[in-house]
Amino acid sequence: MSTILPTLEDFGICAPVFIRKLDKRADWHPDVEDTARAQVIAQRIFPNSDRSVFSLFSVDSVEAFYSAITGLNALRSPQNNNTDFIWIRPDELADAGIPIVSVVEGKCRQSSILHYDACVSAEAAVRLCQNLLVAGRQSHRCPKKMTQIILDQRRSIGCYALVADSPHCHCEDRAEL
Amino acid sequence: MRKPLQSSSVDTLHGDPDLLIKEYFRSSPEQRAASRRILANRFRSFNAIPIVLDWASQPNVNDAFDGAVDLLAECHDIALFKDAYEYLLALSRLFSDARHRQKLAQCEQYWQVFVIGIGCAYHLAAAERLRLLQKIASASVFLPLLNSRSIKACIIDALENIADADGDRRWIEEYFQWLTKNDPDVYIQNYAIEALSNLD
Numbered sequence: 001m002s003t004i005l006p007t008l009e010d011f012g013i014c015a016p017v018f019i020r021k022l023d024k025r026a027d028w029h030p031d032v033e034d035t036a037r038a039q040v041i042a043q044r045i046f047p048n049s050d051r052s053v054f055s056l057f058s059v060d061s062v063e064a065f066y067s068a069i070t071g072l073n074a075l076r077s078p079q080n081n082n083t084d085f086i087w088i089r090p091d092e093l094a095d096a097g098i099p100i101v102s103v104v105e106g107k108c109r110q111s112s113i114l115h116y117d118a119c120v121s122a123e124a125a126v127r128l129c130q131n132l133l134v135a136g137r138q139s140h141r142c143p144k145k146m147t148q149i150i151l152d153q154r155r156s157i158g159c160y161a162l163v164a165d166s167p168h169c170h171c172e173d174r175a176e177l
Numbered sequence: 178m179r180k181p182l183q184s185s186s187v188d189t190l191h192g193d194p195d196l197l198i199k200e201y202f203r204s205s206p207e208q209r210a211a212s213r214r215i216l217a218n219r220f221r222s223f224n225a226i227p228i229v230l231d232w233a234s235q236p237n238v239n240d241a242f243d244g245a246v247d248l249l250a251e252c253h254d255i256a257l258f259k260d261a262y263e264y265l266l267a268l269s270r271l272f273s274d275a276r277h278r279q280k281l282a283q284c285e286q287y288w289q290v291f292v293i294g295i296g297c298a299y300h301l302a303a304a305e306r307l308r309l310l311q312k313i314a315s316a317s318v319f320l321p322l323l324n325s326r327s328i329k330a331c332i333i334d335a336l337e338n339i340a341d342a343d344g345d346r347r348w349i350e351e352y353f354q355w356l357t358k359n360d361p362d363v364y365i366q367n368y369a370i371e372a373l374s375n376l377d
Contacts, residue, residue, distance in 0.1 A: 024242075024243035030326070031325065031326040048236060055239075075206045075209070075210040077214075077247040077248075078250060078297065082334060131213070143374070143375055144338075144341070
């Protein structure tokens with residue numbers, strides 16, 4: 001098995017972007033007419049509710065991508081899952097009228113500062129999905145084997161999100177490289 | 178008036194036991210990670226699983242889908258999954274009529290979480306999990322709901338996990354190959370092609 005860490009190009013990412021995790025990759029590809037697609041996707045990715053705050057991870061470098069994948073999986077069971085996501089450019093969020101606010105979350109500082117809350121109304125969610133579909137945006141998958149490689153690498157540098165008794169988390173040092 | 182005690186699916190000494198599942202879904206990611214193993218170990222009846230599946234589709238719960246999958250992943254008893262399968266089958270048949278479109282859509286969501294949960298239930302033998310997934314895949318012959326794109330994609334994902342856990346790779350490979358050639362949905366054909374490449 002390859003132990004090569006993925007690059008941003010593997011996912012078509014041109015940083016800076018935000019990552020929105022999908023429950024399942026098929027959520028981006030509902031089996032519906034094209035005219036209804038944006039609406040259905042929006043309901044799946046930003047479920048309409050009285051709580052309209054959704055998590056995003058900011059990715060401005062490949063190290064930030066690894067930290068985001070770590071943050072998304074560190075507390076899962078098991079940890080090595082497929083990680084399905086879409087990426088969204090900051091201007092695409094702004095065009096859809098979606099404000100974001102930094103909300104530090106998680107034990108690894110480097111990973112936690114990448115976390116944002118987006119306030120998304122039902123209308124803004126449809127607008128965003130419509131714009132992303134027009135732009136030809138695809139969903140992506142960081143496969144479980146690749147997720148495992150990233151987590152192993154983070155574990156080896158003592159990431160606090162993964163190693164409870166780590167003396168020092170070197171994720172920050174790597175981010176500054 | 179005091180409410181009568183209710184029988185429950187979770188083994189506990191105090192209070193309404195199903196509240197434990199509610200508490201789990203209402204808690205932070207850290208609290209969920211700390212409690213899910215203990216909670217899953219207290220499931221004494223398959224009834225806990227539909228409750229978990231129901232929470233998975235609550236729109237006002239953070240990370241509801243992942244939270245449910247993670248909880249199912251910690252279950253130790255295949256019998257719970259087998260009984261829950263029969264329950265879901267009966268429920269889906271009950272609502273298979275076009276008049277119950279909304280309830281059928283709910284059943285579809287239940288199946289998705291259930292299937293992914295089976296794939297992730299790493300305490301259970303891969304062979305047992307594979308047999309259950311085979312039953313679900315076969316049931317699509319008489320339950321059209323299981324032919325939906327979403328559920329088929331979930332079955333492929335779950336089978337990939339089983340293959341990684343030393344399940345019957347040959348059967349899984351043949352099934353993926355069959356899908357690439359025979360599934361009427363091009364999306365699923367491509368999904369199976371990608372899954373095949375991941376098996377290498």
